[in-house]
Structure formats: structure tokens, C-alpha cells
Amino acid sequence: CGAAGHTDSCYGPINHIEHVRHVKRMQPGAQGASYGPTRPLEWGQFNVMHTTDTHGWLEGHLKEKNYGADWGDYVTFTNHMKHKAGNMGVDLLIVDTGDLHDGTGLSDATNPDGELTNDLFKELDYDLLTIGNHELYVSDVSYQVFNSFQNYWGDKYLTSNVQIFNPSTNEYEYIGKTHKYFTTAHGLRIMAFGILYDFTGNSNSTKVIKAAQMVQQQWFQDAINTKDVDMFLLLGHNIARTTTGGSTFGLVHDAIRKVQPKTPIQIFGGHSHIRDFAVIDESSTALESGCYCETLGWFSMSGFDKTNSGFTGVKNPHGVSNPTRKATTTSTSPFVYSRRYLDWNRYTFEYHSIGKQDDASFDYHSGERVTSDITGYRTELKLGELYGCVPDSYCSTCVPFTDPKNIFTVLSDALAVSVTNPARADKVKYVFCNTGGIRYDLFKGPFTYDDNFIVSPFRDVWLTIPDVPFNLASALLNGLNHGGVSKRDIFSAMPIPRDVCVDPMTAPLSEIKARGDERLGTSRRQVTETPGFTTKDDFGTDGDDTAHATVPHYSIPNYFQGVANLPTDGSTPAVADVVFVDFIQDYVLAFLGSAFTADMVKPYVSENFTSQDYLEPYVKAKWQAGMPNCPI
Numbered sequence: 001c002g003a004a005g006h007t008d009s010c011y012g013p014i015n016h017i018e019h020v021r022h023v024k025r026m027q028p029g030a031q032g033a034s035y036g037p038t039r040p041l042e043w044g045q046f047n048v049m050h051t052t053d054t055h056g057w058l059e060g061h062l063k064e065k066n067y068g069a070d071w072g073d074y075v076t077f078t079n080h081m082k083h084k085a086g087n088m089g090v091d092l093l094i095v096d097t098g099d100l101h102d103g104t105g106l107s108d109a110t111n112p113d114g115e116l117t118n119d120l121f122k123e124l125d126y127d128l129l130t131i132g133n134h135e136l137y138v139s140d141v142s143y144q145v146f147n148s149f150q151n152y153w154g155d156k157y158l159t160s161n162v163q164i165f166n167p168s169t170n171e172y173e174y175i176g177k178t179h180k181y182f183t184t185a186h187g188l189r190i191m192a193f194g195i196l197y198d199f200t201g202n203s204n205s206t207k208v209i210k211a212a213q214m215v216q217q218q219w220f221q222d223a224i225n226t227k228d229v230d231m232f233l234l235l236g237h238n239i240a241r242t243t244t245g246g247s248t249f250g251l252v253h254d255a256i257r258k259v260q261p262k263t264p265i266q267i268f269g270g271h272s273h274i275r276d277f278a279v280i281d282e283s284s285t286a287l288e289s290g291c292y293c294e295t296l297g298w299f300s301m302s303g304f305d306k307t308n309s310g311f312t313g314v315k316n317p318h319g320v321s322n323p324t325r326k327a328t329t330t331s332t333s334p335f336v337y338s339r340r341y342l343d344w345n346r347y348t349f350e351y352h353s354i355g356k357q358d359d360a361s362f363d364y365h366s367g368e369r370v371t372s373d374i375t376g377y378r379t380e381l382k383l384g385e386l387y388g389c390v391p392d393s394y395c396s397t398c399v400p401f402t403d404p405k406n407i408f409t410v411l412s413d414a415l416a417v418s419v420t421n422p423a424r425a426d427k428v429k430y431v432f433c434n435t436g437g438i439r440y441d442l443f444k445g446p447f448t449y450d451d452n453f454i455v456s457p458f459r460d461v462w463l464t465i466p467d468v469p470f471n472l473a474s475a476l477l478n479g480l481n482h483g484g485v486s487k488r489d490i491f492s493a494m495p496i497p498r499d500v501c502v503d504p505m506t507a508p509l510s511e512i513k514a515r516g517d518e519r520l521g522t523s524r525r526q527v528t529e530t531p532g533f534t535t536k537d538d539f540g541t542d543g544d545d546t547a548h549a550t551v552p553h554y555s556i557p558n559y560f561q562g563v564a565n566l567p568t569d570g571s572t573p574a575v576a577d578v579v580f581v582d583f584i585q586d587y588v589l590a591f592l593g594s595a596f597t598a599d600m601v602k603p604y605v606s607e608n609f610t611s612q613d614y615l616e617p618y619v620k621a622k623w624q625a626g627m628p629n630c631p632i
């Protein structure tokens with residue numbers, strides 16, 4: 001994952017295939033082993049299931065069965081849980097906090113991105129949603145949200161500080177609604193907002209209003225002064241931990257607290273791609289629920305009564321655990337909370353809904369239909385097309401940056417070899433990319449069209465300044481990495497808690513290959529603490545629904561490079577071509593100095609040669625050994 005793609009990445013070490021084969025033979029319940037969830041969820045008066053930063057992973061993780069559920073399975077799960085909540089007499093909301101694009105072929109092999117995944121999203125009965133920065137980089141994508149996504153959701157799609165230029169009115173308008181005041185099925189009166197952090201990398205068709213300005217706007221002041229609000233909900237593509245630089249939740253929380261000293265304020269965040277739960281004050285907590293359909297966040301709270309709310313449901317739902325923890329040890333507030341981070345697999349979904357692992361009774365037709373749509377889309381888009389065989393597994397942060405098994409070691413070679421212009425083929429060249437542009441690890445075995453997007457999903461154009469003095473070109477990487485952090489990659493430079501990691505339990509890749517686009521089965525394993533997420537948050541270390549062992553984590557720089565055609569005789573060339581993705585143009589120019597200006601920058605090959613286009617030729621040129629039966 002990675003705010004910024006990687007530093008908070010948790011794509012654990014991958015060479016566990018033998019281990020996985022072993023555990024796949026074991027059945028849940030086998031003696032002496034434990035795997036999967038072991039504790040039922042705590043249900044309160046108010047419960048929430050939270051997704052964020054799904055980034056197109058609606059097909060699930062075909063190579064990591066611990067995250068192997070697909071969107072259809074989640075549709076089924078939410079239906080079960082809504083029924084459960086109804087039977088218990090409590091409220092359950094389903095929410096999402098944005099970043100729907102940029103991460104897999106399913107979302108990014110279409111133009112514009114998200115054409116199919118947006119429709120799959122609509123299959124889920126969300127109560128509230130909000131927008132992410134990935135919906136705002138490219139104008140076409142923002143207009144797609146405006147013209148065919150927000151209108152589907154109506155007043156459930158909240159964009160309190162994001163506007164878009166509407167050509168038919170000639171004005172900037174809110175993409176969705178600024179806020180929503182509603183009453184839940186069991187009488188809770190809620191005022192909800194959807195607040196994007198102060199993002200500045202958006203295209204000029206949209207405007208992001210800074211939180212400091214938003215809280216002064218009349219509509220916001222009116223909303224927070226509304227009478228009869230039992231709880232404020234702050235959804236946001238915004239880091240949940242309000243003390244983390246870049247999060248604007250703190251500012252909004254404080255603005256509400258000024259006028260509502262006691263009303264609960266519950267926050268659901270995202271963007272930094274981690275599992276986290278923060279206590280803000282005695283009546284306010286914040287949940288962040290990972291990324292990439294690896295994590296489903298569960299939140300519950302109780303403490304509502306007739307003195308502080310209109311709640312009409314059941315106070316302590318029976319036959320289940322209930323939340324018991326106050327936000328702080330000294331809290332005098334009536335509210336108690338629980339949170340849980342669920343691994344995204346059917347085993348988990350079954351355990352928490354029907355209480356047994358039985359496919360036949362779990363599945364609903366609605367979910368199966370979505371699964372079948374995903375299979376169809378994958379076939380249509382040819383996402384299973386095989387390009388080559390990855391000879392080993394390469395991660396971004398589970399080994400040191402310079403390790404031969406680090407993905408950037410391989411991708412540095414790929415930049416040198418495959419970011420190429422035949423007309424400049426013999427020129428000395430330095431090719432630069434931000435590590436945040438690389439979004440996932442490479443697994444030993446088949447490399448498909450889908451993997452091309454999974455590793456490098458952005459359509460960032462390769463640009464060049466030809467014939468830059470060699471001393472400048474050769475010092476550029478160091479300058480970029482140490483001469484100040486790119487603003488756009490600001491989150492990648494933040495110290496993100498390293499208590500999260502992806503479970504690398506990998507399906508046998510021969511199986512993936514053999515079955516092509518067919519959906520793989522689900523987690524049916526029993527193991528003792530496989531590597532994966534080990535989260536520590538403000539409530540301690542018991543948030544992960546499935547216990548895992550920690551995966552090592554090494555920090556990585558913000559940029560990496562590929563170099564080609566250096567003289568072999570040790571001489572120093574006079575000049576070199578500098579090549580880079582458009583996403584980092586400002587920083588490259590800033591380092592090169594005032595002698596270099598934007599008008600000197602041109603596409604390296606053409607506007608159509610982007611960061612989506614160099615891995616395929618590299619894999620085809622370098623990794624044909626073992627085809628078509630890739631060894632694993």
C-alpha cells in the first residue's frame with residue numbers, strides 16, 4: 001500500500017509458497033493450529049463497516065488468498081450483516097472513504113479509469129461515501145464521478161470541500177453534497193461530512209477548498225449548530241490520526257467541539273493506507289481501514305440513551321459481545337467503543353456472518369452475480385494474458401532498498417532497458433521515477449497484463465530534457481532524494497507506523513495460471529500466525545481480527561533511477577538525456593536550476609508512452625524462461 005504507494009507498503013515477503021501449500025492442506029479446526037478470526041465481533045447500538053483506498057482491487061488478491069475475497073463476496077457479507085443488525089435491533093452503516101482508482105487492471109485498463117469498477121461499487125448498499133485524491137488527478141475521471149457516480153448515490157456522496165467546474169452552468173459546483181443530516185433506522189440523528197485533506201495535485205477542472213476555509217463557511221457553521229444532532233460523522237479521505245501532519249480532521253473536529261462540547265464525533269479516514277484507531281477525545285475516536293481490499297474496518301459504539309439521543313433500538317444487543325471500552329481511562333462520557341481490522345477473505349466473512357465455513361449457505365445470488373461480472377470483465381479486458389515468468393519474488397520494503405530481491409533493484413533495470421527511444425538509443429541516459437508510482441510487489445511466477453497495472457498503474461507520461469550536462473544529470477537522484485520532499489509525495493516521506501503488513505500467503509501460482517481468469521477459491525487454511533498485519537493503535541494490539549507475525553520493513557527513498565550507456569572506458573561523458581515521469585517534473589526542474597525551464601521539457605517518445613508501458617516490454621524481453629508454464 002502506500003501513501004505514496006510504498007513506504008507504508010505492507011506487501012510482505014513473498015516466498016512462502018511452500019508454507020502456503022502446506023497450510024492449504026490443513027483444515028480449520030485442526031488440532032494445535034489457529035488461523036483466522038477467533039473472536040466474534042462486538043456489536044453496539046451503532047456499528048459501521050468501513051472500506052477505504054480500494055484502488056480497483058475488487059477482484060480480490062488472486063495471488064494472496066488471505067485477501068482473496070472479491071467484491072461479490074463483500075456484497076454478500078454486507079447483506080448478511082445488515083440482516084444481523086436488523087434482527088438485533090441496532091444500526092449498521094456501510095461507508096467508504098475514497099481512492100477507487102489506480103491499482104489494478106480492472107480499474108485501470110479502461111479509459112477513463114474506473115469505468116467498470118465504479119459500476120461494481122454501485123452493487124453495494126453504501127450508506128455514505130466520499131471522494132479521494134485519485135478521483136481528482138485526471139479531469140476525465142473527475143467528470144466521470146460527477147456525471148455518472150455521485151448522482152447515483154445522491155445525498156449519500158459527500159464532498160464537503162471539493163468542487164468541479166460545470167460547463168453547463170459555467171460555475172464550480174460541489175461534486176456531491178456538502179453534508180447530510182439523517183436519522184438512522186433506530187432513531188440516531190446524524191450530521192455527516194466528507195472532507196478531503198488539503199490536496200493540491202488536482203487538475204484545474206476541480207477545486208479543493210482548504211479545511212481552514214471550509215470550517216468558516218456559513219453552510220458548515222449552520223450544519224454544526226443544527227439542533228438535535230446525536231452524533232457527527234466525519235468521513236474523509238484524510239488521515240485518521242489527527243495529529244499526523246497532513247490530516248485536516250483535527251481542525252474540523254476542533255471547529256465542531258467549539259460549539260458542541262459533548263456530542264460524539266466519529267471519524268472514518270483513509271489515504272495513508274494503514275490500519276489505525278486513534279482516540280481524539282473522550283467522545284471522539286477515528287478509524288482507518290487499510291487499503292487495496294486487504295482490510296475491512298469494523299467499528300461499534302454504545303452509550304446512547306434518551307438523555308443524549310433519539311435512539312430507539314436495543315441498548316445491548318443480545319447473544320453477541322458488546323463494546324466496553326471508554327475512549328480514555330478517565331473518561332466521564334457515556335460512550336464505549338470497539339474496533340476490529342478484518343482480513344479480506346471469505347473465511348473471515350463467513351465466520352462473522354453465518355458463523356460457519358460453508359460456501360453454500362453463505363452465498364447470495366446478488367453477490368454471485370457481482371463475482372460473475374468481475375470474471376466477465378477480466379476476460380473482456382484480457383487481464384489474464386501472460387507476458388512472462390517472474391524469476392523470483394521482489395518486494396518494496398521487506399528487504400533493504402538495494403537488496404537484489406527489492407523490487408526497485410529490478411525496476412531500475414527496467415527503467416534503463418525499457419524506457420527507451422529508438423532515436424536516442426545510444427545516448428547516455430538517466431531515467432527517474434518516484435517510488436510512490438510503484439504500488440505493489442512482484443510475485444514469482446506468471447506476470448500478466450493485470451500485474452502490469454498492479455505494479456505500475458499510472459498513466460504518467462515519460463518526459464525528457466535531452467543533453468543535460470553530465471554532472472547535473474548524474475547528481476539528480478541524490479538531489480531529488482535529499483533536496484527536500486516533493487510536495488506531491490509528502491505522505492510517502494512521513495513516518496508511517498510500521499505495524500501493518502500484508503499477509504503474503506500466496507496461492508500456488510501454477511493454479512492461477514492454469515485457471516486463467518477464473519476466480520480462485522477462498523481461504524481455507526489453518527496456520528499458526530502467518531506473516532501479516534500486526535497493528536498497534538490507541539486501543540492496543542488486539543485490533544487485528546486474525547493474528548499474524550510481523551513482516552520486516554525497511555524504509556525506501558522517494559525516487560529511484562535507471563542508467564544506460566555509460567562509457568565502459570571510465571571516461572566522463574559531456575551530457576546525458578534526463579528522462580522522468582510527468583508527475584515529478586516540477587521537482588526535476590527545481591533541482592536542475594533556473595537554466596532549465598518547462599518549455600525545454602518534451603515527451604520522451606510520445607504523449608502515449610507512459611509509466612503503464614515499460615514493464616510489458618521488459619518482461620517480454622527478459623523473463624520468457626519457463627513460459628508458458630511459469631515455475632513457482
Ligand SMILES: O=c1ccn([C@@H]2O[C@H](COP(=O)(O)O)[C@@H](O)[C@H]2O)c(=O)[nH]1
Binds near residue numbers: 099133271272489491
Ligand atoms: O499520477 C500519479 C498519481 C499519484 N502517484 C503516487 O500516488 C500517491 C498518492 O497515492 P494515495 O493512494 O493517495 O496515497 C502520490 O503521492 C504518488 O506517490 C503517482 O506516482 N502518479
Ligand SMILES: [Zn+2]
Binds near residue numbers: 053273291
Ligand atoms: Zn490511496
Ligand SMILES: [Zn+2]
Binds near residue numbers: 132134237270271272
Ligand atoms: Zn489517497
